[in-house]
Structure formats: structure tokens, C-alpha cells
Amino acid sequence: MIVPLPAFIAVPLTAAFVLPVFGRRGRSAATLLANIVTISLLFMAVSSLNQSRSYEVGRWPIPLGINLVLDGLSGLCLATIAIVACGAMLFSASYMERYTAKCKFYSLFMLMVAGMNGVVLSGDLFNLFVFLEIASIASYALVGFGTGPEELEASFKYMVLGSIGSLFVLFGVALIYGNTGSLNMAYVSRAINESSFTPAVGFALSLFIAGFGLKAALVPFHAWLPDAHPSAPAPISAMLSGVLIKALGVYALARIVFNVFGISVPVAWVLVALAVLSMVAGAFLAIGQWDLKRLMAYSSISQLGYCVLGIGLGGLIIASGGSGRQMTWASLAILGGLFHLANHAVYKSLLFLTSGSIEMATGTRQMSRMGALAERMPLTRAACSIGSASIAGIPPFSGFWSKLVLVIAAVGAGYYWVAAIIVFVSLCTLIMYLKVHRYVFLGEPAGGQEKLDRVVEPRGSMAVAVLMLACLCVLMGLLLLPAVRAVVLDPAAEVLTSGLDYSRRLTGL
Amino acid sequence: MNGMTVIVKTISSWVKVLIIVFGVYIVLFGHLTPGGGFAGGVILASSYVLLMLAFGRRFVEDNLPLSLASKLDCLGAFLFMIIALLGFAYGGAFFANFLYRHYLPGDRFALISAGTIPLSNMAIGLKVGASLFLVILTLSVFRPSSDEPGGRGV
Amino acid sequence: MSVFYVLLLLILIASLIAIETRDLLSSVICIGAVGFGASLMFLFLRAPDIAITQIVVEVLGLIILIRATISRDLTFISGDREFFGLVVSVVIILVVFLAGMEVLAGLGRFGMPVMARVPDAASAAYIEGGLEKTGAANVVAAVILDYRAYDTLGEATVLFTSIIGATVILRKEAKEALSEA
Amino acid sequence: MAYALCFLLFVIGLYCVVVKKNMVKIVIGIMVMEYAVNIFLIMIGYRAGGRAPIAAADDVLAGGGLSDLFVRSCVDPLPQALVLTAIVISLGSLALMISICIRTYERYGTFDITEIRRLKG
Numbered sequence: 001m002i003v004p005l006p007a008f009i010a011v012p013l014t015a016a017f018v019l020p021v022f023g024r025r026g027r028s029a030a031t032l033l034a035n036i037v038t039i040s041l042l043f044m045a046v047s048s049l050n051q052s053r054s055y056e057v058g059r060w061p062i063p064l065g066i067n068l069v070l071d072g073l074s075g076l077c078l079a080t081i082a083i084v085a086c087g088a089m090l091f092s093a094s095y096m097e098r099y100t101a102k103c104k105f106y107s108l109f110m111l112m113v114a115g116m117n118g119v120v121l122s123g124d125l126f127n128l129f130v131f132l133e134i135a136s137i138a139s140y141a142l143v144g145f146g147t148g149p150e151e152l153e154a155s156f157k158y159m160v161l162g163s164i165g166s167l168f169v170l171f172g173v174a175l176i177y178g179n180t181g182s183l184n185m186a187y188v189s190r191a192i193n194e195s196s197f198t199p200a201v202g203f204a205l206s207l208f209i210a211g212f213g214l215k216a217a218l219v220p221f222h223a224w225l226p227d228a229h230p231s232a233p234a235p236i237s238a239m240l241s242g243v244l245i246k247a248l249g250v251y252a253l254a255r256i257v258f259n260v261f262g263i264s265v266p267v268a269w270v271l272v273a274l275a276v277l278s279m280v281a282g283a284f285l286a287i288g289q290w291d292l293k294r295l296m297a298y299s300s301i302s303q304l305g306y307c308v309l310g311i312g313l314g315g316l317i318i319a320s321g322g323s324g325r326q327m328t329w330a331s332l333a334i335l336g337g338l339f340h341l342a343n344h345a346v347y348k349s350l351l352f353l354t355s356g357s358i359e360m361a362t363g364t365r366q367m368s369r370m371g372a373l374a375e376r377m378p379l380t381r382a383a384c385s386i387g388s389a390s391i392a393g394i395p396p397f398s399g400f401w402s403k404l405v406l407v408i409a410a411v412g413a414g415y416y417w418v419a420a421i422i423v424f425v426s427l428c429t430l431i432m433y434l435k436v437h438r439y440v441f442l443g444e445p446a447g448g449q450e451k452l453d454r455v456v457e458p459r460g461s462m463a464v465a466v467l468m469l470a471c472l473c474v475l476m477g478l479l480l481l482p483a484v485r486a487v488v489l490d491p492a493a494e495v496l497t498s499g500l501d502y503s504r505r506l507t508g509l
Numbered sequence: 510m511n512g513m514t515v516i517v518k519t520i521s522s523w524v525k526v527l528i529i530v531f532g533v534y535i536v537l538f539g540h541l542t543p544g545g546g547f548a549g550g551v552i553l554a555s556s557y558v559l560l561m562l563a564f565g566r567r568f569v570e571d572n573l574p575l576s577l578a579s580k581l582d583c584l585g586a587f588l589f590m591i592i593a594l595l596g597f598a599y600g601g602a603f604f605a606n607f608l609y610r611h612y613l614p615g616d617r618f619a620l621i622s623a624g625t626i627p628l629s630n631m632a633i634g635l636k637v638g639a640s641l642f643l644v645i646l647t648l649s650v651f652r653p654s655s656d657e658p659g660g661r662g663v
Numbered sequence: 664m665s666v667f668y669v670l671l672l673l674i675l676i677a678s679l680i681a682i683e684t685r686d687l688l689s690s691v692i693c694i695g696a697v698g699f700g701a702s703l704m705f706l707f708l709r710a711p712d713i714a715i716t717q718i719v720v721e722v723l724g725l726i727i728l729i730r731a732t733i734s735r736d737l738t739f740i741s742g743d744r745e746f747f748g749l750v751v752s753v754v755i756i757l758v759v760f761l762a763g764m765e766v767l768a769g770l771g772r773f774g775m776p777v778m779a780r781v782p783d784a785a786s787a788a789y790i791e792g793g794l795e796k797t798g799a800a801n802v803v804a805a806v807i808l809d810y811r812a813y814d815t816l817g818e819a820t821v822l823f824t825s826i827i828g829a830t831v832i833l834r835k836e837a838k839e840a841l842s843e844a
Numbered sequence: 845m846a847y848a849l850c851f852l853l854f855v856i857g858l859y860c861v862v863v864k865k866n867m868v869k870i871v872i873g874i875m876v877m878e879y880a881v882n883i884f885l886i887m888i889g890y891r892a893g894g895r896a897p898i899a900a901a902d903d904v905l906a907g908g909g910l911s912d913l914f915v916r917s918c919v920d921p922l923p924q925a926l927v928l929t930a931i932v933i934s935l936g937s938l939a940l941m942i943s944i945c946i947r948t949y950e951r952y953g954t955f956d957i958t959e960i961r962r963l964k965g
Contacts, residue, residue: 521897542898543898547928547932617904618901637932641935644943648942648943648946649945
């Protein structure tokens with residue numbers, strides 16, 4: 001089935017424009033509509049995997065008009081966004097009963113999804129900025145959705161840093177326009193690589209790295225994430241940690257660095273350094289946390305480092321200009337990074353959703369005030385165990401496979417220290433999730449037995465969402481089977497390894 | 510907030526008409542002269558802001574309640590989307606200017622020309638006017654509640 | 664040409680005052696001056712559409728900002744951050760500025776648009792074919808509502824998003840009063 | 845030189861956001877940065893002695909094409925379209941930011957971010 005590309009943006013946007021009209025009485029209708037939209041987005045995304053085409057909006061040929069580009073990488077990102085959105089939306093159907101203005105919540109959720117889809121599909125730098133802003137502004141509002149003091153503080157911090165990131169990107173776009181006279185990524189790439197690498201282009205590239213690094217919360221720019229992600233309602237935390245930082249950060253960074261500017265050795269080293277810093281610092285900071293969601297937020301920083309590491313390492317090998325054998329390792333590293341990106345989206349959103357169930361049942365996020373929840377919440381415990389096993393890289397769960405691919409690629413290419421860091425951070429991750437299990441599910445009940453008796457397992461749509469993501473976590477390893485890999489992961493890695501072919505394909509030169 | 514003196518009220522009820530006419534002009538002629546849906550929409554919203562300053566918030570709220578403004582906001586955005594989708598249905602691509610290309614080329618420099626551009630301007634004018642009015646009204650309606658935990662009271 | 668420098672200096676001075684003054688209300692008024700300076704600047708740079716939009720947006724923005732500062736008990740602010748942090752951030756910002764100065768030379772002379780330097784720039788096609796292909800005499804309107812209408816959809820959506828966000832943030836009760844829990 | 849002044853404005857805004865500790869001041873810093881980017885974009889498209897990209901009736905030749913004078917003297921319309929978008933985006937984010945500020949003021953009773961420190965770590 002060929003899905004027209006604007007549908008990925010038009011469907012959630014139309015839903016977002018209609019949803020606020022449903023008042024208090026139309027809540028169940030709004031819930032139904034929102035779920036139908038996310039599920040249909042999932043079908044659309046899955047049917048667009050492994051396709052490659054470009055769509056000219058308004059029938060204007062590029063570079064006059066804006067084009068939407070679907071290739072393996074954007075297909076993978078679209079599918080990931082749709083899976084997590086589907087789970088989070090199912091979860092919020094009953095979780096968000098606690099809050100007022102539910103219809104506006106759905107509307108903001110849809111706007112965020114539309115913004116991310118727009119970023120992933122866009123083939124135009126300024127258009128990418130506009131959709132980046134849609135997704136970011138919706139997420140600022142969603143972080144402050146509860147309007148409590150902490151939520152507002154986190155939301156303000158996030159908004160200030162996010163706005164600076166967006167302005168860096170905008171300034172970079174302005175510089176690029178001033179130098180190349182074009183905004184279309186393919187034409188910009190052609191113009192940059194035909195002329196020599198001027199300082200202005202380098203400055204624009206560093207502005208992009210800083211801007212998208214702020215959105216992706218790589219370590220020197222990570223200050224907002226540990227506040228913002230825990231403060232949001234649980235389904236939104238799942239969306240933010242699961243896909244938002246990846247679509248706005250990692251995807252945009254990879255696309256711009258690889259396909260527009262072309263990878264070079266210094267840039268690849270910058271990416272690897274940022275990634276290693278994020279992995280190590282995120283893991284160390286996470287171990288010390290006692291707030292359940294905060295711990296998970298820090299671990300997101302660390303896990304995001306893996307994705308950037310895979311991509312950066314692949315870029316490093318490509319840019320060093322190795323032989324055919326080295327190129328195999330490069331594409332393997334990139335494949336590992338992208339595979340980890342999809343895996344992390346699934347298990348981190350699963351973990352955040354279970355943390356939402358726990359918070360709803362116990363009324364606290366402090367691990368010291370929980371304990372012995374294993375008997376009362378068996379499903380949540382099972383789901384949390386699966387998620388933790390995946391994130392810590394225990395076979396046969398999904399995280400193991402992507403880390404294994406990364407380690408193999410690093411060793412094969414001769415970067416032994418990278419492999420050592422991957423294994424070490426993986427051990428730290430294991431420790432932090434053992435801590436979660438020890439204090440949340442085992443041990444003594446902190447609030448006394450009678451408080452424990454009032455804890456109930458979530459039912460209905462929340463349980464369905466958690467089950468769905470947990471099953472996916474187990475099954476994600478199947479993506480490495482050659483037949484499946486050729487459809488999902490290989491085309492995505494191919495887009496990045498082929499680099500500047502992107503522009504040649506689109507401009508037809 | 511009951512508004513200001515009779516002089517201010519009388520004058521602003523006249524000026525309001527002028528501002529609205531000017532805003533509508535800016536919106537309608539956006540494809541021929543400087544301006545367009547955004548500028549015109551903001552001007553429309555500011556006419557209501559003037560009324561709010563002169564007559565007080567109550568008066569404006571009675572004339573254009575919050576719920577209606579929010580519905581107009583959604584309607585404007587939805588209409589713009591409809592224009593885009595009509596381009597898909599009749600022009601062959603999302604946002605294609607199907608009116609100009611196939612159905613209604615119009616005369617150059619005339620009001621009815623340029624196909625969907627004036628229509629988009631109107632939809633955007635409606636959307637921007639309603640949404641900015643809405644945000645100003647929301648900001649001025651907001652009063653700190655004293656009974657919430659953590660609230661400071663007035 | 665010199666009018667641009669005069670206006671830019673005016674904008675710079677006004678923004679410095681806006682940033683450094685201790686009274687929030689005066690700083691908001693100074694930011695209004697910056698906005699009006701920018702609007703004049705757009706007018707002289709032959710961008711009447713932007714000038715009109717900037718001036719009306721500035722008025723509404725000022726109303727919003729004044730709403731935030733007026734009738735708050737504490738509009739005067741005292742003290743800055745600790746000295747060390749100040750020095751570090753100023754140094755970092757200076758480095759960024761000096762790095763930026765190096766690259767601005769690549770942009771060509773002021774007053775020479777990029778479309779005149781680059782052979783097949785999109786802008787030249789807009790000017791040549793705008794009236795014929797879209798029927799709109801205002802080329803900027805043709806660009807925002809026809810050539811790049813998809814951007815405008817995004818822009819309208821950003822406004823929609825932030826308005827929904829503002830009403831959500833300012834709503835009275837955030838949590839539903841649960842009767843059974 | 846003109847570009848440099850513009851970039852200076854951007855850096856001043858960045859300084860304000862990084863150093864000031866009043867929430868409204870931070871918002872003002874972000875606004876200054878936005879102005880700087882907008883002016884910068886329009887300046888990129890300026891043509892010395894140019895005219896606004898709006899065709900009048902006497903620019904159209906008898907054959908229906910545009911006069912050469914018009915085509916050669918227009919300023920660049922594309923940055924103007926981008927700035928129009930950017931202005932509206934900045935107005936939207938200003939509204940949201942101010943709402944957050946007002947609500948935070950209601951919760952904490954201050955605009956000072958050093959006193960708004962419940963989140964740590």
C-alpha cells in the first residue's frame with residue numbers, strides 16, 4: 001500500500017484541531033478518536049517501511065517548493081514513533097482520568113506526534129525547524145500539564161533551554177541560506193560539497209550540533225532532561241524519553257551531519273566524545289538517584305549515548321576512509337546505533353509506563369517509600385523486569401542484541417576501548433535497575449502492611465499498553481533475522497552509510 | 510474592572526469599527542498589498558483588546574465568550590487544513606493551488622485572483638485573531654486561587 | 664545605508680538597557696523600543712509585510728509582557744549571580760562571538776543578496792514566476808501561501824499549540840477531584 | 845559590519861539568558877535573540893537600492909511577463925517569508941512562556957529562579 005506522505009502529518013493535525021471541541025461530556029469519544037488515530041498511524045508507518053520516495057508539496061518542484069522524503073531511516077523513525085505513541089495513548093486513556101482538560105491533553109499529544117512525523121519526513125531545513133518547534137512547544141506544555149510547582153519549574157527550565165536550542169538551529173539555517181541560497185537539504189548538500197568547506201559552513205554545523213544536542217540532551221547540554229522527563233505525566237514521560245529526544249535530536253543530527261554536510265573525521269570525533277560522555281555521566285548520575293522516574297531519566301541520557309555512539313563510530317570509520325572490510329564494520333556500527341534507538345524507544349517507554357502505574361498505586365515516586373510491591377502488582381513487576389533486563393542487556397531481551405552488535409562492530413574495527421566502555425556502562429545500568437527492583441518490588445513495605453493492601457494493579461487499557469510493549473521488548477530481537485533485517489534496519493543504515501548519495505538521488509544529478 | 514469613562518467608551522466603540530474594517534482589509538488584500546492573514550488577524554484581536562481596556566473584561570466576555578473563541582480558533586485551523594486537503598483532492602497534491610490552476614484564475618491585481626491564497630489568508634486571519642484574543646483573555650482572567658496547596662493567595 | 668547602522672545601534676542600546684535595568688516595567692518598555700526599532704529596520708530593508716506584522720505582534724507581545732509584570736509586588740530585582748559563574752559565561756559568550764565574527768565574512772557584502780550570487784536560486788524564480796504561476800502580486804504572499812504553504816501550516820499549528828498550552832497551563836484545577844480515591 | 849552588529853545582538857540576548865536570574869529577564873533575553881535572528885535573515889536578503897517584492901500594474905509588460913527592472917531590483921522574498929513564520933512562532937512561544945511565568949509566580953511568589961529550586965540533582 002502506498003500511503004501519501006502528507007497523511008502522516010495531516011491525520012494527527014486534523015485530529016488535534018478537532019479534539020479540543022469535545023468538551024467534558026465528549027471525553028470518551030475523544031479518547032476513542034485519539035486511539036483510532038494512533039493505531040491508524042501505526043498501520044500507515046508499518047506499511048511504509050523499506051520504501052523510498054519523495055513527495056513535492058503543492059506540486060512545486062524542488063527547490064521551489066518543500067518536499068517530504070521517505071527513506072529507510074525516516075521509515076524506521078516513523079514506525080518507532082507510531083509504536084510508542086500507540087502504547088502511550090492507550091495508557092493515558094485511563095491514566096489521565098486524574099487530570100482535567102483531557103481533550104486538550106489529547107490535542108497536545110497529537111500535535112507532538114505530528115511535529116515529530118514532520119521532522120522525520122521533512123526534506124527542507126526551515127520546514128524541519130518549524131516542525132521541531134511544534135513538537136517542542138507541545139512538549140513544554142505537556143511537561144507543565146499538572147501545573148504543580150515542580151512541574152512548572154521543570155517546564156520553564158525545559159522551555160528556556162529548548163528555545164535556545166531552536167534559536168541556534170534557526171541561526172544555523174539562516175547562515176546556510178546566506179551561504180548557499182537554498183533551503184532544500186539536497187540542494188544545500190550539493191552546494192556545500194561542490195565548494196570548499198568554508199568557515200561559515202563549519203560554524204553553521206557547530207550551531208546545528210549544539211542546537212540538536214540541546215534537544216537530544218547529550219551531556220554538556222543535558223540539564224533540562226532530568227527535571228522535565230520525571231515531571232510530566234507518565235505517558236508523556238514515555239513519549240519524551242522514548243521518541244522525542246530521538247526524533248528531534250538524534251535523527252535530525254544524523255540526517256544533517258551525514259546527508260547534508262557529509263561526515264568528516266573531526267565531526268565524527270565530536271559525536272563519539274559527546275556520546276561517551278553522555279553514557280558514562282548519565283549512568284553514574286542515575287545510580288545515585290532515589291526518585292524512580294528521575295533515575296530512569298538519567299538512564300535515558302546514558303542510553304541515548306549508545307545510539308549516538310553507534311552512529312558516530314560508524315561515521316568515524318567511514319570518514320577515516322577504510323577498505324571494504326572496514327566499511328562493513330561501519331555499517332554494522334550504524335545499524336547497531338539505529339537498532340538501539342528503536343529498542344530504547346520500546347523499553348524506556350515501557351519502564352516509564354510501569355513507573356506511572358507504580359506512582360498511581362502508591363502515590364509517591366520515592367523509592368525509599370515503596371517496597372514489597374511484588375505481590376500486589378505482579379503484572380507491573382513482570383513488565384518492569386522485562387524492561388530492566390532489556391535495558392541492562394541480558395539475553396535474550398532486545399537490549400542485549402543491539403549492544404552486542406555495537407560491541408562486535410567496535411571490536412571488529414579495532415576500537416577496543418569503545419567496546420570496553422559499552423560493556424562497563426551496561427554493568428552500571430544493570431546495577432541501577434537491580435536497585436529499582438530491590439527497593440520497589442522486594443524488601444519491606446515502607447508504609448506498613450495496611451498501606452500495601454490498598455495498592456491495586458492497574459487494569460483495562462493501562463494493562464493492555466504495558467503488555468503490548470513488554471511483548472515487543474521480547475520480540476525486538478527478531479529484527480536481526482536476515483529477512484526482517486533487510487526490510488527494517490538495513491535500509492535505515494544504508495541511508496547513513498551512503499551519505500551524500502541522498503542529495504544525488506533527490507536532485508537527480 | 511468596570512471600564513473607563515463615558516468618553517473613552519464612546520470613542521473606542523467608534524474606533525473599534527475602524528480597526529475591524531482595517532483588519533478585514535488587511536486580510537482580504539493580503540495577496541496584493543503588504544499584510545496578510547497574520548497581520549490582519551492580530552489587528553482584529555487588538556480591536557477586542559481595546560474594548561477590553563475600555564469596557565472591562567466582563568463586557569467582552571459577554572460578547573465573545575471564551576468557549577466560542579476557542580471554537581473559532583479550532584475552526585480557523587481546521588479550515589486551513591481543509592484548503593490543503595482540497596488541494597490534495599482536486600489539485601493532485603497537498604496544498605496545490607487548485608483554484609488558480611484549474612478553476613478560477615481570476616484577473617491580475619483583482620480581489621478575486623490567486624486562487625486559494627485569499628482563502629488561506631481568511632482562514633489564517635480567523636485563526637490568529639481568535640487565538641490571540643483567547644490568550645489575552647485567558648491571561649487577564651487568570652487569578653491566583655487561594656485554596657490550592659502551594660498557592661499564595663491574592 | 665547609514666540608516667541601518669543608526670537603527671542597529673539604537674536597537675543594541677535599547678536591548679542593553681532592557682537587559683541591565685533593575686525595574687522590570689522599564690525593561691519591558693525598552694523591549695518595546697527594540698521591537699519598534701526592528702519594525703523600522705524591516706521597513707527600510709524593503710520588507711513591508713514583515714514591518715506590519717512585527718509592529719502589530721509587538722503591540723500584543725507588549726500587552727502580554729506587561730500583564731506578567733504589572734501588579735506583581737516584586738518588580739525590582741536585586742543582585743546578580745555569583746561572580747565566578749558570571750565571568751565564565753561571559754568568557755564563553757565572547758569566544759562564541761569572536762568565532763562568529765570570523766565566519767560572517769563569508770556572507771558577502773551587505774546589500775548583495777545571495778540570490779544574485781548563486782546561479783539557480785529559488786528566490787529568483789519566485790520573483791520571476793510568482794505573479795504568473797500563482798496569480799498573487801505580492802510575492803511574499805505567494806511564497807508563504809503557495810510555494811511554501813506547508814511551512815505556513817506549521818506556523819499556524821505552532822500558534823495553535825502554544826495557545827492550547829497557555830490555556831492548559833493557566834486552567835484553574837489541574838487534578839480531577841476524585842470522589843472514590 | 846552590519847552582520848556583526850546583528851550577531852552582537854544575538855550574543856547579548858544569549859548573555860542575558862545565561863546570566864540573569866529573573867524569569868521575565870530570561871524571557872526578554874530570548875526575545876532579543878529572536879529579534880537578532882529575524883533582522884539577520886532580512887538583512888541577508890536585502891539588495892542595496894532595491895524595492896519591495898510586490899508587483900504593481902505598471903511592472904507587467906504587454907506580453908504578460910514582468911519587466912526586467914522589477915526582476916533585477918527586488919529584494920529577496922524568501923527570507924521575508926521565513927521571518928514572517930519566525931515572528932509568529934516567537935509570539936506563540938512568548939505567550940506560553942509568560943503563562944508559565946505567571947503560574948510559577950502564583951506558586952512560588954517570586955520571579956527569582958535561585959529561589960525556585962525544588963528540583964535538585
